[in-house]
Amino acid sequence: MTTCGHLDQVRDVAPDSTAGCSDCLAIGSRWVHLRMCLSCGHVACCDSSPNRHATAHSTGTSHPVIRSMEPGEDWRWCYVDRTVV
Template sequence: MATPCTHLDHIQSVTPSSTGCEECQQTGDSWVHLRICRTCGHVGCCDSSKNKHATKHFHATNHPVIQSFEPGEDWLWCYVDQIFLQPTNQ
């Protein structure tokens, strides 16, 4: 049986901080896929991107849950519990 996520209370209804990776846009860099922080709305690039800004945001803020910000993808990830989650209507 999978261990449940213990950070569901951190998931908020958020407004995206950007339409692309916030940091990559500032430096003129590129990304592969986007993730949105479900605590504050920060949009960062995924770990397949060279800069890994979504994970860097987690390490800087301890905001535990991200969601894919890609069209057609509907999943969340908890960095702390290392578990994929299905979104609920929020």
Template sequence: MPSCVHVGTVNPDIEPRTPGACEDCLAAGTRWVHLRLCLSCGKVGCCDSSPSRHASAHFAADDHPVMASAEPGENWRWCFVDQTLV
């Protein structure tokens, strides 16, 4: 697995701002498929399989590099900068 320096900048104790829901989809009244948690600020966004792709949009707008799955039973993190699981 490629190395990623960004994983060292995450907050392992971050709390989701909107547990169980995509923050932007809630505001827009749209639906999501799977949820991702920003490990920099706690924003919850929807995955790229969702119509609005809010997790990727959050990275593009705010440069927060690492997101974790916010789905029950999943335990993985993704670095948008390095395009790798971390």
């Protein structure tokens, strides 16, 4: 079982958007599911979405941990360790 060594980067943050994927909204695109960065609160779309903004955000900022923004879901994912945390 893989463990995550990045939980120290998780912050108590508020989402930067409640309307949807911040990046998709800016370019007029669509998304499938939403994720929130737990380092800065950036809301972005999942890898099933056309633009994969959550992964792009993590890669561009080195923010490792996201959580699902979908109703009824409470999981978190670490991009670096590639595991649910």
